[in-house]
Amino acid sequence: MIRGLFNFPTLSVRGPFEELELMKRQMERLSDELTGGFYKSAAGVFPLINVAEDKDAYHVSAELPGLLGGDLDISTTANTLTISGERKIPSEGENVKYHRREREAGKFSRVIGLPGQINTEKVEANCIDGILKVTLPKHESTKPRQIPVR
Amino acid sequence: MIDTESKNLQVREKKEMTNPTEHTKPGFVFNPAVDILEKGEEIILLADMPGVKAKDLFIDLRDNVLTIEGGIETSEETGKVNILREYNVGKYYRKFSISEVIDQSKIDAQLKNGVLRLKLPKVEKAAPRKITVKTA
Incomplete structure (x- = not known):
């Protein structure tokens, strides 16, 4: 007690x-x-992602501050998306005293399995204000289809 | 100080503020990761604030307390269903107390690709004056 x-x-x-x-x-x-x-994060792999879907596409987003489109390498297969790249923090030159250093640089690569097939021809990606957004249109076979009842 | 061999980036969860000042709007508040360095007569602060636009950034320095606040536009898109959510989106907020005297008029802030670069020039020290003591 x-x-x-x-x-x-x-x-x-x-x-x-x-x-x-x-x-x-x-x-x-x-x-x-x-x-x-x-x-x-179940995967424990950088970067952390959010995935959402609507009836036409999957939307993947990730926070990658300081990265430009050119630093990223995005590739897809029928049902996976791979995001890889390297985050570089430019050197501040000689005679610099660091008080705090929390930001990290390094390489990363992550494969994301998608729940359905995608149309790899029409994948679009943009990186604005350090946020990567990838839109992956669904393949015709995975899109919901209305079936009229006669 | 360059890392010659680049290591693999590890997952780090966004640090949520543990004791934020109360905000009138609900939502998440995160502590941005920062680098603070001294370069000659300047203090440079770099902060990772992905998703913040220049117009939503607020920087304030008074009574030696530097406040950085970055708002995020959250547009709830209709028709979207979340499948996986590993991070949350919210505003950034962090405060620092600065021991040096900063020249307020020369503060320079740049926001590029979600990274804030803040230059805080120190006030030039008054040149030491030598006082000669005259003896009568």
């Missing part, structure tokens, strides 16, 4: 309500995950 009292996680408690606030956020996150609001 006494042990239990001291087994509280020792979080840095700055205010009396901060720990409560933290718990609240954790609970919110958990419920979000359970309801499918936000999935943890």
Whole structure:
């Protein structure tokens, strides 16, 4: 019983309500995950992506700050999309003192399996303000088709 | 300082602010990743803020506190169904306290491809004055 009292996680408690606030956020996150609001990256491969679909196409987006279209290599097969490239952070020259360095540079490559066949001829990609958007039109066979009932 | 052999990029989840000041609009608030470096008489701050447009960027420096805020336009497109969501979109917010005296009039900010480059020139130090003590 006494042990239990001291087994509280020792979080840095700055205010009396901060720990409560933290718990609240954790609970919110958990419920979000359970309801499918936000999935943890299952793949664990850079970059993180969001995939959405409408009746005509799949839409893949990724946050790639500082990258231009030329730094990216995008290829597709009938039902996969590959995004690869390299993020370069230009050198700031000699005699530079770093106080903080949180941004990272490096190579990446990710293959994304799509739930259906796509029309590889008509894939479009653009990279604006550091956000890559790829539109992959669905193949005729995967598009929903209305069947009239006679 | 160039990394000659480029390593593979690892996944890093966006850092959500743990104790944001309360915002009137609901939504996510993230801490952008930053590099801060000193180059001669300048302090340079680089921040990754993908999706932020120049008109939605707000930079403020007062009482030695630098505030960077980047708004995001979230346009909910109708007819789209999410299949996979690995990241969330929200505004960026970060505050720094700066110990140097900055020349406010020469601050320069550039936003390019989702990366902010902020130049904060230090105030030129007053040239040391030598005071000769006269002896009577």
